[in-house]
Amino acid sequence: MFNWLDHYQNNICTADEAVKAIRSKDYVIVSHACGEPRSLTRAMSERYADLRDVKVVHRVGMGECLYAQPGMEEHFRHISLFGGVNTRKAIYEGRADYIPRFISETPSLFLEGHIPVDVALITVSPPDKFGYCSLGISVDYSLPAARMAKIVIAEVNSNMPRTLGDSFISVKDINHFVLSDFPLMEVAPTIQTDIEIQIGNYCADLIEDGCTLQMGIGAIPDAALAAMVNKKDLGIHTEMFSDGLIPLVEQGVINGSKKTLHPYKIISTFMMGTKALYDWVDDNPLVEMHPENYINDPWIIAQNYKVVSINSALQIDVLGQISADAIGPKQFSGVGGQVDFIRGAKRSVGGGKSIIAVPSTASRGTVSRIVPALYEGTAVTTTRNEVDYVITEYGVAQLAGKTNLQRLNALVSISHPDFRDEIMFKAKKLYYGA
Ligand code: COA
Numbered sequence: 001m002f003n004w005l006d007h008y009q010n011n012i013c014t015a016d017e018a019v020k021a022i023r024s025k026d027y028v029i030v031s032h033a034c035g036e037p038r039s040l041t042r043a044m045s046e047r048y049a050d051l052r053d054v055k056v057v058h059r060v061g062m063g064e065c066l067y068a069q070p071g072m073e074e075h076f077r078h079i080s081l082f083g084g085v086n087t088r089k090a091i092y093e094g095r096a097d098y099i100p101r102f103i104s105e106t107p108s109l110f111l112e113g114h115i116p117v118d119v120a121l122i123t124v125s126p127p128d129k130f131g132y133c134s135l136g137i138s139v140d141y142s143l144p145a146a147r148m149a150k151i152v153i154a155e156v157n158s159n160m161p162r163t164l165g166d167s168f169i170s171v172k173d174i175n176h177f178v179l180s181d182f183p184l185m186e187v188a189p190t191i192q193t194d195i196e197i198q199i200g201n202y203c204a205d206l207i208e209d210g211c212t213l214q215m216g217i218g219a220i221p222d223a224a225l226a227a228m229v230n231k232k233d234l235g236i237h238t239e240m241f242s243d244g245l246i247p248l249v250e251q252g253v254i255n256g257s258k259k260t261l262h263p264y265k266i267i268s269t270f271m272m273g274t275k276a277l278y279d280w281v282d283d284n285p286l287v288e289m290h291p292e293n294y295i296n297d298p299w300i301i302a303q304n305y306k307v308v309s310i311n312s313a314l315q316i317d318v319l320g321q322i323s324a325d326a327i328g329p330k331q332f333s334g335v336g337g338q339v340d341f342i343r344g345a346k347r348s349v350g351g352g353k354s355i356i357a358v359p360s361t362a363s364r365g366t367v368s369r370i371v372p373a374l375y376e377g378t379a380v381t382t383t384r385n386e387v388d389y390v391i392t393e394y395g396v397a398q399l400a401g402k403t404n405l406q407r408l409n410a411l412v413s414i415s416h417p418d419f420r421d422e423i424m425f426k427a428k429k430l431y432y433g434a
Helices: 004-010 015-021 038-046 088-092 107-111 142-148 194-205 219-226 245-250 275-281 338-346 404-413 417-432
Strands: 027-030 054-058 076-080 096-098 119-124 132-134 151-157 168-170 176-180 212-215 266-268 287-289 307-311 315-317 353-357 389-392 395-398
Touching (some): 015 151, 015 176, 038 054, 119 142, 194 389
Parallel strands (some): 054 076, 119 151, 212 307, 266 287, 307 353, 353 389
16 A cells, blocks of 8 residues: 555655656756745756756746856756746847747647657645645646656745645655745746736726636736726636735625636636735635636636637738737747637637737837837737737727738828827838838
């Protein structure tokens, strides 16, 4: 009879001992974002002299990402699922690779054998009385990878909340346990400027009582949430969420009562926020975490009532093409769940909406985000065929069903006034030979 407690106690070790299980040429999948097992990634990086050509696969790297720094080229190769502040330079410089892949289809990278899962490095909550550990704030691709890995090394972090849902891994499926009380990484709420507040108000105007929301991270989603205080019976089915959600739940604005899938539950796959958020979700029956190939599957999303997705972008051309993960040939972030939720919202019960909400300018007002044509070499994130609403601080442009000329006029009308004439002149010259 397998005794999980014996297995657990007999396989507790230090991070340095645990990462000895990693061999040269291994593919190592690391838990996402604030759920990164920092004791393990640091110990793995410090073991560089013993290792050659280890592939390190993850989405947003919030830690030091030492394996992606110059000088590590023969020891590690980072394969990025989403560029971050400590990894995008390595991608630009060819020292790391980026895989374009919808979040909904990332676990199938492992399932279909595109990426072997030799070792999974995950962060979990301490085991419960049944011998199960929760992946807490980062279930996403981390749990599917751990379920497929040849070897699983878990940082058992006393600060990792025990989130509920399909978020658990049995102790018997983990090979090595490294105890830690590292504080989880946090992302502080962004300061909302008047621009974000105005954009948030426009977003809120499109949201009816009873809608099911998906929103990303940052000042705009937080501003949109703050503008919804007078809405009723909102639901949440979202790829990720942050602290901005809590006040609306506590005020009863978000109660999931009209949801047609997982009613009354906040459904998500990862979160990035502060300790207050992590404490709030601990053992909270309102919150259910699931792997991302469930949460982000457009056909699952579509089973929700009146889905509204709110995402952002870097550049929008006058045809309605959205660049949300690259600036010219430089990879900035990743597709994330943007397209998953645009497609799911479109098909949702009762009809849904998708919003791309951006400030009209970037780089401290020196460039327009609405452009005649994307920078040369830019990868398109969302095609013009499926973009619905575009919002800036100057207003709302609905592109679905509109002609190219109507799109041009609608997008110029919500661009920053200083750039309107130039955009119109260049666009007419480019597309109409004017
Ligand atoms: N030209 C040049 N620089 C630009 C630019 C443009 N068109 N657009 C943005 N930038 C710069 C900004 O000025 C900023 O630089 P700075 O930090 O030096 O000021 C930087 O790029 C980031 O821009 P910002 O608007 O602050 O990004 P953000 O943190 O709000 O994230 C996205 C915006 C689009 C990158 C982010 O939403 C994303 O990655 N989206 C794709 C994934 C997705 O939609 N996921 C779904 C839910 S999470």
